[in-house]
Every structure is written in structure tokens, then in C-alpha cells.
Amino acid sequence: MLERSIQQFIERYLSVSFLVHKRGAALMKCELDDITHDQYYVLRYIHKRGVCTSTELADVFAVNKSAITAMTNRLVEKGMIARGKDEDDRRIIALSLTERGKEWLVETEQKIYELVETMMTKLSHEEIEQFIQTYEKLAMILQEMEDGK
Template structure:
């Protein structure tokens, strides 16, 4: 590939990545409403899927400092969505799970998010969507490999 072609592709990638990210964040925020932020939604989603975890595990998974996770967890706890349970053997370890209210809220929000995602996914053929997701997963893997090398 020529240097000009590479630069053109880089420019297109940066432009579309920025545009898609901003539009997606804005539309997702509309779906979530004022009750919950996107970060809080992702935390609820993660805990819902794994069942139970620690704030340390969340910080590792989301690649942020533990203090950032603690702030999000505190807000979710104040809303009654998260329950904290101390480990019987090691009282320093605190497990996070969703409360019944948290599960109900998460399922309600997830239904709205699924409808939103289905709205734009339906504009593509199944093969296009599968190819896009495969490519996006490959991009994710490449980024993980680059991060691991640093």
C-alpha cells in the first residue's frame, strides 16, 4: 500500500470512529434516561452476567482505577441496585451482586438497549452484521495484543 492510501485509510478510520462513538453514546444515553449512566449500565451488565465479583475485578475488567469503580459502585448501591457482601474468611474482600431491584432495573434497561441496537442492526443483512462483528472482535483482539506488548 502506498503512503497516501495508508494515510487516507487512517483518516477515514479516525473520522468514522469518532462520529460513530459520539452518535452511539448520545443515542445510548437517551435510551438509558437520567436514572443511570453508561458506565453504571456496563457495570450492572457485567455483574448480571458473572453473578458476583469484587471491585478489584471490575477495575481490572474495565481498565480503570479502583477509585473510579468505587464511585460508580457507591452510586449503584445508593440506588439500591448493588449489594455488598463481605467474605466470611477474609473480611477485607467484598463481593458485589445485584439486588432484586437491581436485576429488575437491569432487565428493563437491557430490553430498551436491545430494541435500540436491533433498530440499527436491522438496516444490515445478517451476513453484513456478522462480518462487521467478526471484524470488530478482531480489532478488539489486535488492541489487546498491542496493549499487552506495552
């Protein structure tokens, strides 16, 4: 039997997390012209890593590899990323941003940052820091839960 307060936390968490994701995605969409919300995060991730593989993306975003193939196909068609070869292991496809992809990302990060900034500056630094720290803990906990299954 769940403790009453925990049950209320869960209730509130489920409601608010879904809403914030949906509403945030809707607002971001306005700044992302041709690129979708999901594609934006994949571009961000590849950029952060420099180079990465399909398998890594599938692990990080917790989807099947075939979903990554489909998405990277679209991003290659749009000229945002390129597929490269790995000389050590010829099974591996090295994904990286094209010059155009990098340019687009820099421009777009600016717009997205302004959006998120508008949202964040309604809170104090302490509150933001605490919020993000807890959020990062949750990300780790989820990772562990996924691994230990």
C-alpha cells in the same frame, strides 16, 4: 513511512469510531432514566459475571480502581448493586446486582435492544456477523497491546 491506504484507514477509523460512540451514547441515554451510559455497562458486566470485584472491573474497563469505587458507590446508593463479603479472602468485596438492579436491567435491555436492532436491521446478517467478528478481533488485539506494555 506509512502506506497511503493504511493512513486513510486510520483516518477514517478514528473519525467514525468516535462519532459512533458519541452518537450511540446520546441515543441510549434517552432510555436510561437515572442511570448513566457508563453505569449501564458496569451493571451489564456484573450481571453477565454474576459476581465480580472492583479489581476485575478496573481491568476490564481499563480505569483506576478508585474510579470503580466512585461508580460502585453511586450504584449502591441507587439500590442497583450490593457489596458482599468473601469468606476465603477478607480483602475482597463481591459486587452483585440487587433484585431491583436485575429487574431494571431486564426492562432496560429490552429498550436498548430495540434501539440497537433498529440500527442493525439496516444491514444484512452477513455484514453484521463480519463486522462484529472484526470488532472482537480488535478488542483482543487492544487487550494484547495493553498487556504487552
